[in-house]
Amino acid sequence: MYLAKVIGNVVATKKSDTLLGYKLMIVQPVDASLSPDHREQVAADYVGAGVGEYVLVGTGSSVRVEENRKGVTIDLAIIGIVDSVII
Structure with missing residues (x-):
């Protein structure tokens, strides 16, 4: 799981x-100070995130554990919207 900023769709x-039924969003991974960290990726949006929001992103088989998502073709998913980061 990592922090990212939604930069497009x-x-x-x-x-x-x-x-x-899933929105596909472009996410930019960020570090703990919310500075860009890696290149952009595309993630399925599970939580209704919008452009400009900071989010939690899950990867791999862990994003398909729920019964209704076991057969989906998703490797990267937005699983939370971040309210604040305290370091």
Whole structure:
């Protein structure tokens, strides 16, 4: 799991049926001081995040553990919206 900032969204008119109902967002990983850390990635949005928000991103099989998500084609998901970071 890591921190990221939502910097945009992806519109895909054709995609796997397992992705129907999910927004695809472009996320920029950030470090603890909220400075950009790595290159951008695309994540499925589980929580209704918006552009400009800081979020928690989960990766791999851990983002597919719920019964209704076991067959989805998702490797990266926004799983939380960050209210504040205290270091």
